[in-house]
Amino acid sequence: MFKIIKEGVGTLARCTSISTKHGIIDTPEFMPVGTQATVKSITPKMLKEIGTQIILANTYHLYLKPGSKVIRKAGGLHKFCGWDGPILTDSGGFQIFSLKATKISENGAYFPSIFNGSSHFITPEDSIRIQEELGSDIMMVLDICPAGTGSYLHVADAVDTTTKWAKRCKTSKKNDNLLFGIIQGGIYEDLRLRSTEMICEIDFDGFAIGGLSVGENKADFHRIMSYTAQLLPRDKPHYLMGVGKPSDIVESVNMGIDLFDCVMPTRNARNGQLFTKHGTVSIKNSQFIENFNPIENSCNCYCCKNFTLSYLNHLYHTHELLYYTLATIHNLQYMHNLMMTIRKAIKNDNFYEFRRLFYRKIDQVPSEIYGLKYLDIQ
Ligand SMILES: [Zn+2]
Structure with a gap:
């Protein structure tokens, strides 16, 4: 199900292919x-x-609405949402x-x-059962994800419980779809090492780094991402998990990450x-009112x-629904093209040269292109 197609030179970056039942x-x-079975x-x-x-797709949301049983009756998530x-x-x-109101017990979480404040209880076994009812191609174990600012003891506790729950998830899995384990450990290298060793011992189909981009500072993000990625x-x-900023993606690919x-x-x-x-532009800006160019000439x-840009600016300010569709298509095309280029x-x-040019380009943002200051998103 997993093949390394090409390993980069002078980098941990690699091209791989992951086979699932749907492609x-x-x-x-x-x-x-x-999130709610729709992009x-x-x-x-x-x-x-x-x-x-x-x-x-997010299990939490779909479990609450419409419920995994409804989706199972519909023939699974793929049929339900029309994505094959x-x-x-x-x-x-x-x-x-x-x-904030969540309470953890040894057995699961309240x-x-x-949507309505009603109380629920979930165990690791429930999480797998729900994901199997949804018909997910790649399921994730139920883990505890502490905030990036969590104390050492709190994070250590989360690592231990995550490991116990990961074993229970693996044992309760009934179908032959893929199941990935999740490494926790916050910003503490020894806890990341401990979590990686324990989770990798369980032997999942893939491994995820969780608990990053959850409030830690940028230096900690890069330090822990690089450290943990090299242990996998x-x-x-x-x-x-949860990382999609282009500059974070390029650096993480360099350390051997495959999915974001x-x-x-x-x-x-x-x-x-x-x-x-060249960076992110804000369509709200009045300088776009009479700009009759596309967002990017080279975008396909x-x-x-x-x-x-003029039309998009108009749609945005008049709260027209078409704006959301067009803007989403463009940003996802940008992400797709970035990953294809990588x-x-x-x-x-x-890749080494691509990475060097990528960072040089966003460091030297030509803010005069649109006569605007670019937002600090890249
Ligand atoms: Zn575009």
């Missing part, structure tokens, strides 16, 4: 997030046109443990619904922030081929 994923790849404002057909290989490619589901852990077994897929997900490209699109090769997306660079043995 093969070429990595490094970014997964758009479809907000665009259709599965549009995702296919962009070139998206795999989407992520691979789907990765998270375990619900990240959402559950980010809620948590409230974000090379013969399994590596997934960095984040709401940022789609959420930022809806908030008026559009990605370009449906939005850039057919619409201007894969090509690795295959051509010039």
Whole structure:
């Protein structure tokens, strides 16, 4: 199910392929997030046109609404939402443990619904059963994800419970879809090492680094990402959870990460922030009122081929629904093109050079292109 296609030169970056029941994923790849079984404002057909290989859906939300039993009766998540490619589901852990009212017991977690406040209890076995009912191609173990500022003792506790729960998840799995383990350990290297050793011993189909991009500072992010990525077994897929900022992706690919997900490209699109090769621009700006160029001349997306910055600025300010669709298409196309360029660079043995140019470009942002100051998103 996992093949290394090409290893980079002078880098840990690699091109791999992951086989699932709904298709093969070429990595490094970014997964758009479809929290409620939909990537907000665009259709599965549009995702296919962009070139998206795999989407992520959130178990926490789908368990609460419409419920995994409804989705199972509908024929599974793929049929329910009209996406026939691979789907990765998270375990619900990240959402559950980010809620203040959640209480952890040895056996599982008590948590409230974000929809109506009702109380729920989930065990590691429940999480796997729900993900199996959804028909997920890549399932994740139920883990405890402490905040990036969590104390050593608190994080150590989370590492131990995460390991116990990971074993229970593996044991309770009934189908032959893929199951990934999750490494925790916060910003503490010894805890990351302990977590990696214990989780890798359980032998999952792939390994994820969790608990990063959750409030720690940038230096800690890079230190822990690089440290942990190098500990992962090379013969399994590596997934960095919740990370999608282009500059973080390029650096993480360099350390051997294969899969990424984040709401940022789609959420930022809806908030008026559009990605370009030179940084992010805000479509709200009045300087776009009479700019009849596309977001980017070189972009091959449906939005850039057919619409201007002026029109997008108008749609944004008049709260037209089409704005959300067009902006999302563009930002996801940007992510897709970035990942394609990364894969090509690795295959051509010039990822090292690509990375050097990528950072030089965003360090020297030509802010005069649009006569604007770029936001600090890259
Ligand atoms: Zn575009």
